[in-house]
Amino acid sequence: MSTDINWLKYSSPQAFYPLAGSLIPWFACMAVALMGVGLYIGFFIAPTDFQQGEAYRIIFVHVPAAWMSMFLYVVMAVWAGIGMGLNARLSFMMAQAIAPTGAMFTFLALLTGAMWGKPTWGAWWVWDARLTSELILLFQYAGVMLLRTSIDDVRRADRASAVFALVGVVNVPIIYFSVQWWNTLHQGASVSMAAGSKMVSTMLTAMLLMTLAFWLYSIAVILARVRCVMVERESLPLWDEKAAVIQETVGAR
């Protein structure tokens, strides 16, 4: 047992703060590198689509952003659930840190979707199942964040927004299927990948690289934000070595 690392140690904000600080540069560098490679493959190596021309290339941002927006909501709800179940402060802080990044990806997916829809469908916005449920997902992120900011007591804000996030995660599949049955105009294969095996592989590679890059970017940003949340809440930046040095020098004067 003595050789085992005590992973639970990092469930305390005090121990997690320096760990997060040392992990951020790694995730950030890998995100930038993968994003560079992914965008290069997507924009220069992947061939032009014979139907949609160059406009299709926006999917290299659009599809990963849409995936991340849904994935991050689930991750946020899981942290919120862990927080409610175990009453752990760090879990609530993680849920708080995830929400803005998730909302950003949702907005990015909607924005790039509109930019792609104008040349391809001829309209900025269509009341289609996927678009509508993505829009509602954005509303839910907004609800989680607004509920948190309108409650002054931190503990209550944590728990209230956790309940709302969990209710939302039950509701998201219902919303998705309801809007799908309501309006089934969307063709799932509008992003055509059936134009040759070479095309499939380069396009898919670029998309997966971008997804991985967005994933690493999210981790880096969320870790940075959770550090800010910790400092904000504890109002004692002593865990940071630099901050400790600054405080000591200020105290010595």
Add this chain to the structure above:
Amino acid sequence: MSGASMWEAIGGIVRRDLLLAMRRRSDAAMSVFFLVIVVSLFPLGVGPEPAVLRTIGPGVLWVAALLACLLSLGRVFTADYLDGVLEQMVLIPQPLAVLVVAKVLGHWLISGLPVVLLSPLLGLQFGLSGESLGVLVMSLLLGTPTLSMIGAIGAALVLGVRGSGLLVALLVLPLYVPILIFGAGAVTSSMAGIGGEANLSLLGACLVLSLFLAPWATAAAVRIALE
């Protein structure tokens, strides 16, 4: 109260809420008048062509019912929260989730049922025919309790929060989307001659699901608000 069964507790709360509503009839009347006024605005805005009105009718009636429910959500818990009754409810031996169901039932009887009863009249204004009117009433009868169940979660979450009226709308309206789609869809499909049974079944499923899940979330939210 300690010897009271769960049903007695539910009955007591519902009776009390109904009595309180009877003493302040204007509160309950307000949401009904709101519904009538909102629904009457649409023909004025869109124009009186019967064909257009018949097309938008189900959607307009459902959106108006949804907004009327939303406006009355503040009455579910706020008064009890302010005078301390809610705290007593948490303390009594019956499970809080069951008491929440009683509160929601009271809310529905006061603000949901009048909407259901009034809907055929409003449907006639939009030129809905006999069978569609029946489907409209059925869809509202199945849908408005779900709206109250989901709305109670939001109402409990924003207890004592500044700007709670707007906030509850932002929280609850996205969650209302499926009910709106199924409810308006039932009426539309019955007008198209397909029959609204599929959508009505889905509304029933939503009601059962919300009856099962929403009280837990609402009870958790009430406890959080009272901490």
